[in-house]
Amino acid sequence: MYGQTDVVFMIDADLEATEGTVSKTKEISTSLTFNSESDFIAIDSVTKDQAITWIESSLGDLLQQHKDELASHFQFTIRKIDD
Numbered sequence: 343m344y345g346q347t348d349v350v351f352m353i354d355a356d357l358e359a360t361e362g363t364v365s366k367t368k369e370i371s372t373s374l375t376f377n378s379e380s381d382f383i384a385i386d387s388v389t390k391d392q393a394i395t396w397i398e399s400s401l402g403d404l405l406q407q408h409k410d411e412l413a414s415h416f417q418f419t420i421r422k423i424d425d
Contacts, residue, residue, distance in 0.1 A: 348385035349376055353397055357405075359412035366415045368408055372400040 354371045374396055383392060398405055 346376075346382055350374055350385055350388060350396075351376070353393055353400075355393070355397060357408055357412060359409070359416065361416045364416070366412050368412055370397070370401070370405075370408055372397055374400055
C-alpha cells in the first residue's frame with residue numbers, strides 16, 4: 343500500500359496500572375493513518391517507544407480517559423473510623 347509493504351495500520355496494546363502488588367489492565371486499540379510525507383519505518387524496525395508515540399498521538403485525550411479509568415481502581419476512601 344502506498345508503495346510500501348508491511349505498513350502498520352492498527353496497534354493493539356495493554357495499558358497497565360500497578361499499585362503495590364495489585365495491577366489492572368485495559369486493552370486498547372487504535373488505528374493509524376499512513377503519512378506518505380514522513381519517514382517510513384518498516385514493521386520489523388518499529389520500536390516499543392515508536393509504537394507508544396503513535397498510540398499517544400492517535401488516541402490523544404482518549405488515552406488520558408483510559409488512564410483515569412484505571413487509576414480510579416486505586417482510589418480508596420475511609421468511610422468510617424470507630425474510636
